[in-house]
Amino acid sequence: MFVFIYIYNILLILMQKLYEEMKMRIEATIKLKRIPDHIRKQHKGFREWDFVLSKHDHQTILQILIDGRDSNAVDIEGNPLPTLVYLAREKRPQHHHHFKAGSMNALIRVSSRISNGPIILNVDCDMYANNSKAIKYSLCLFMDEKKGDEIAYVQFLQSFDNLTKNEIYASSFRVLQQLELHGLDAIGGPCYNGSGCFHRREALCGKKYEKNYKVDWKKVSDTKADESASYLEETCKVLASCTFEHNTTWGKEMGLIYGFLVEDIITGLNIQCKGWKSMYLSPERDGFLGVAPITLLQTLVQHKRWMDGHLQVFLSRYCPLLYGYKKIPLKLRLAYCPYNLWAANCLATLYIVVMPCLCLLKGISLFPKISSPWVFPFAYVAFVHRAYSLNEFLWCGGTFRGWCNDQRMWLFNRTSAYFFALFETILKLLGYSRLNFVVTVKVADKEALKRYDGELIEFGATSPMFDILATLAMLNLFGIFGALKKVILDVDEDLQVLEKFGLQILLCFVLVTINLPSTLFQE
Numbered sequence: 001m002f003v004f005i006y007i008y009n010i011l012l013i014l015m016q017k018l019y020e021e022m023k024m025r026i027e028a029t030i031k032l033k034r035i036p037d038h039i040r041k042q043h044k045g046f047r048e049w050d051f052v053l054s055k056h057d058h059q060t061i062l063q064i065l066i067d068g069r070d071s072n073a074v075d076i077e078g079n080p081l082p083t084l085v086y087l088a089r090e091k092r093p094q095h096h097h098h099f100k101a102g103s104m105n106a107l108i109r110v111s112s113r114i115s116n117g118p119i120i121l122n123v124d125c126d127m128y129a130n131n132s133k134a135i136k137y138s139l140c141l142f143m144d145e146k147k148g149d150e151i152a153y154v155q156f157l158q159s160f161d162n163l164t165k166n167e168i169y170a171s172s173f174r175v176l177q178q179l180e181l182h183g184l185d186a187i188g189g190p191c192y193n194g195s196g197c198f199h200r201r202e203a204l205c206g207k208k209y210e211k212n213y214k215v216d217w218k219k220v221s222d223t224k225a226d227e228s229a230s231y232l233e234e235t236c237k238v239l240a241s242c243t244f245e246h247n248t249t250w251g252k253e254m255g256l257i258y259g260f261l262v263e264d265i266i267t268g269l270n271i272q273c274k275g276w277k278s279m280y281l282s283p284e285r286d287g288f289l290g291v292a293p294i295t296l297l298q299t300l301v302q303h304k305r306w307m308d309g310h311l312q313v314f315l316s317r318y319c320p321l322l323y324g325y326k327k328i329p330l331k332l333r334l335a336y337c338p339y340n341l342w343a344a345n346c347l348a349t350l351y352i353v354v355m356p357c358l359c360l361l362k363g364i365s366l367f368p369k370i371s372s373p374w375v376f377p378f379a380y381v382a383f384v385h386r387a388y389s390l391n392e393f394l395w396c397g398g399t400f401r402g403w404c405n406d407q408r409m410w411l412f413n414r415t416s417a418y419f420f421a422l423f424e425t426i427l428k429l430l431g432y433s434r435l436n437f438v439v440t441v442k443v444a445d446k447e448a449l450k451r452y453d454g455e456l457i458e459f460g461a462t463s464p465m466f467d468i469l470a471t472l473a474m475l476n477l478f479g480i481f482g483a484l485k486k487v488i489l490d491v492d493e494d495l496q497v498l499e500k501f502g503l504q505i506l507l508c509f510v511l512v513t514i515n516l517p518s519t520l521f522q523e
Helices: 002-032 037-042 044-051 099-114 134-142 174-187 229-240 263-272 296-314 330-340 345-362 375-395 400-429 446-453 464-489 491-514
Strands: 061-066 084-088 119-122 151-156 197-200 277-281 288-290
Touching (some): 084 099, 099 229, 134 197, 296 400, 296 464, 345 400, 375 400, 400 464
Parallel strands (some): 151 277
């Protein structure tokens, strides 16, 4: 036992030393704002950047850093290392690079030439593996003797390692991911969420599922190319060039689909419509962890991009109700629609937020009197719906304050981000706007991170979205003041005012409370 502990401690010290060395190299690179000279000399792929004038206009840069076929490619314990390839696809101003989808398709083609592994793992740049058994779990599903051959991809839960205790920006989608997505396994599987996903290469490359399709995993041999690493580097560059996809089905039927802000959603739908199924995997220990936005503006911008893309899908020829007709079950087609129509939901939310306070200022009653028995249906629906929502959130491991933050972000998103997404989608349909992929910021300054850890709302830069939020909050506050003015000035009629407008005053009060700074709710 003591020997085991001694060896374990030595390994920890070695691992810590390697980590510190890697950390120093990264910090040195950031400080210099370039790759250090001694590292550049080791890898010709880095040296090629010296001849590049712009990151948006350069040739294909490809280098096999570790050749897994080489007997000398081993770790410190003598175990063989996997092939590691550095790739920067060609970019030219006159050719659209199709953002993340174009990058993924280039990687798919190059990897098929070098290794051609039957399973592909896709993760974002800000994500890392958190569960060493994630690959094993996925392969167990792909290799299942009864249903494994039907599965095109296995989607892991999208989790984040920087969430605060009470999730100030409600970035975890706790109820959606832990309850709703699990139910999709029974009707064809969940949608593809863009990261933390294992793909079957054949399905991702456009192959249609056939009823008698069967994979003999025992006969799946090593299909790596026999050519030398230098030869592969030169011949594979054309696969990542700007013109390779011309007059091909890449971006249409093969690989990730182009032309949508949510290329992952439309790609998953396209794969399912070809007969494949998917699975949702949520192990006790999260498979992959990423970074959630740490400011309010970043969160709203991210939601705006998602909802803009979802609505774009619904209004295109890929609308699940039409495109999936006789291809996927009706239940699965309907399951896509709530997410596709989240942006349009902003109209109903804005009506609920604006009309009660305006009618309260004008003295118009929208609800029955408190003394009327017809008030019970309204009160019942409001109370039960909120109680059910709170119970779901707590059952999924959240806190009460986390639920309150979730309700606040529900209002913020639907009255600002979703409204802008709807407006921008309409402009695109009318030809007044073009596809614009906004990348979520992955790096934050220390002050913003400190406020985020303290669960303080960080507004960051100014934005028209904040104007909408402030206007709606002030409008409801004026509605409450108007009602209080009537109660104070008309002493004889104060009870009648409360009885007639009680529910409207309560609704306005709740909307104002949701907009209060989070510092007022600190424990």
